[in-house]
Amino acid sequence: MPSRTFYVKPFNNDILKRLMAFSRFLGETGEGAQFVIDLERARTNGVRMEEIRRVLGELGVSLDTETLEQLEHEMPEYDVLFELKDENLVLNPRVRISDILRKYRINIPYDSVSKVYRTRPFYYYILKKILEDEGLRVKKLDLQFERFSMGLNVELRSYQVEAIKAWKNNGFRGVIALPTGAGKTLIGIEGMSEVGSSTLVVTFTNEQLKQWAENIIKYTNGTPEVGLYYSKKKELAPITITTYQTAIRHMAELSRFNLLIIDEAHHLPAEKFREIALSCIAPYRMALSATPYRSDGKHVELFRLMGGLVYQRGIEELVAQGYLAKFKIVRIKTPLTTEERAQYDMLMKKFRSLSNGRPILEVVKKAREGDGRALEAMRVYSKLRYLVGLTKAKLSKIIEIIEKEKGKKVIIFSQYVDHAETISKILGARLLTGQMSKRERELVLEEFKSGKSGVLVLTTVGDEGLDIPDASIGIIVTGTSSKRQYVQRLGRLLRNNSGGKVAILYELIAQGTSEEYQSKKRRSLSLEDAFYSWEER
Incomplete structure (x- = not known):
């Protein structure tokens, strides 16, 4: 029967110290100091x-083969x-x-029942190292x-090569920051080609998801299978494309990819979306x-989760180099009718x-806290914005x-669905x-893209990810003070510079x-600055 008991003779404090690292002292007998x-x-x-074997060998202790095999079985090959x-x-x-984790100031929840630590997959590589x-x-x-092999069948622009x-x-x-219309999708596809193995692409909308799939097929040779993972369709493939909303519910199935590409990445730091990364x-x-x-x-959280800002170029620079369409912005102030003015003044x-004269942001904060007067003030404020969102003069x-x-x-960009419906009906527009x-x-x-001309009326659903290469005229009927929204809307018009196009907003x-x-607020920064700064509303 295997025995883990052994004897050491002669015996002193130094030997005791070495043996106590892996055994217990049972006392002294005629055979020597007894340990187990x-x-x-x-x-x-x-x-x-191997250290137990070495120490015992140096002290002249031999264990029987059966005991050694049992110890080898119970002592794992790995420490973690x-x-x-x-x-x-x-x-x-x-x-x-625990001492190592404390040394690096790492705080990971410990399950004392299962005797394991649990954390997020994001930390795997740093913990392993x-x-x-x-x-x-x-x-x-x-x-x-x-693994897969693919390559672009188009030539990247110089700044796209620099970004990669x-x-x-x-x-x-x-993080790669480039203006809307600068071809960030092609950069992402080239990134897949460089890595050459399983890739997860996360988009903000279903429309963007489909655009990515179409562009991967259109602009590559040797394209591997592409799977769409959204709504009722759950296809896992070497290149899998999903949306933010789907991903946060299915990360158990979407966690094992070698490359993660996040589109419209300014959304990622939101509390629920950061779980994707x-x-x-x-x-x-x-x-x-x-x-x-x-x-x-x-x-800052976006940069931490994705690897820092590594490349950025501004709109004015790319326009000057001919990569984006030249543009001009025409601001038109429209008067209120007598009736509209009276209603506006009454609501104001x-x-x-x-609101007791408080700034709007302070009123919003109070309303979120459940303040009754603030909540009523916000309802009135919404009526104010709705009133001026589509006036008779604007429609004319x-x-x-x-x-x-x-x-x-x-x-045509509007904030309100019924305003958009009214404009669409009067113009006979899509x-x-x-x-x-x-x-x-x-x-x-599809209809708007295939036509040579036409009018498309959008609500905020079109503020991000809409790809209409040859749209050259934009009309902001209603907007907010958000610089992000303003920049995204302008960007819808700049995607294609063929034929010396000049976009007008x-x-x-x-x-x-x-x-x-x-x-005034949404254009208070230069356009260059606005592309790299946005205010979340």
């Missing part, structure tokens, strides 16, 4: 089987084992690692990423955005009374501009709102109303 091997103590002290379970990274330590640097034997995750180079030099990680094991990461910086400071008086001016720009593609089904939106976009502003302030 304690594997739990050995694990706690980080003592491995990693596992992926659901959306968590599990660390199963066979030796004490730290533990290996500390001399521990780490059993790595079995991550067999599917900067990303690669940063360890295939980082934390739950994905991907060592290689690319974030794409026209407006990565946020006034709430959360862009009521708002000032309810829209008709005038459409007649002037006949034969061109025109996009309509795109978030209340329409996905199929209806797809048909509208008309901005309609109700004169003598809060719209004048909002217009």
Whole structure:
């Protein structure tokens, strides 16, 4: 029968100290000092089987073969084992690692029942490196990423090549900031080609998801299988494309990819969306955005999760080099009718009374806290904005501009669905709102893209990700003070510079109303600055 008891003779304090790292002292007998091997103590002290063999050998202690085999079986080959379970990274330590974690100021929840640590897959590579640097034997995750071979069939622009180079030099990680229309999707596709293995692309809308799939097929040779993972369709493939909303509900299935590409990445730092980056094991990461910086400071979290800002170019520079269309902005102030002015003044008086003269942001804060007067003030404020969103003069001016720009593609931006419906009905124009089904939106976009001219009326559903290369005229009927929204809307018109196109953005502003302030605020920075700074509303 195997025995873990052994005797040492002669015996002194130095020998005791060495043996106590992996055994317990039972006392002295006629055969010498008696010890018994304690594997739990050995694990706690980080003592491995080879060290036990070495110390015993130096002291002239021999254990029988059966005992040694049993010890080898119970003493694992690894000090720490990693596992992926659901959306968590599990660390199963066979030796004490708490001192190492404290050394690096790492605080990971410990499950005292299962005796494991649980954290997010995002931290796998840094934890593995730290533990290996500390001399521990780490059993790595079995991550067999599917390989593929693909290449672009178009030539990248010089700044796109620079962006890829900067990303690669940063360890295939980082945020790339380029204006809307500058071809960020092509940069993402080239990133896939460079990595050449399983890739997860996360888009903000279903329309963007489909655009990515179409562009991957259109602009590559040797394209691997592309899977769409959204709505009722759940296709996992070497290149899988999903949306933010789908990803946050299915990260257990979407965590094992080698490359993570986040489109419209300024959304990622939102509390629920950041879980996408934390739950994905991907060592290689690319974030794409026209407006990565946020006034709430959360862009710092974006940079932490995706690898820092590695490349950025501004709109004016790309326009000057001919990559984006030249543009001009025409601001038109439209008067209120006598009736509209009376209604506006009445609502404004009521708002000032309810808000006690406080700034709107302070009123918003109070309303979120449940303050009754603030809540009523916000309801009045919404009526104010709705009133000036589509006045009679604005409607007349829209008709005038459409007649002037006949034969061109025109996009009209509105904040309100019923305003958009009214404009669409009067002009006989196509309509795109978030209340329409996905199929209806797809048909509208296909029809508008295929036509040589036409008018498309949009609500905020079109503020991001809409790809209409030859639209050259935009009309902002209603907007906010958000620089991000303003920049995105202008960007809808700049995507294609073929034929020396000059884009025009008309901005309609109700004169003598809060719209004048909002217009001034959203253009208070230069366009160059606005592309890298946005205010979340």
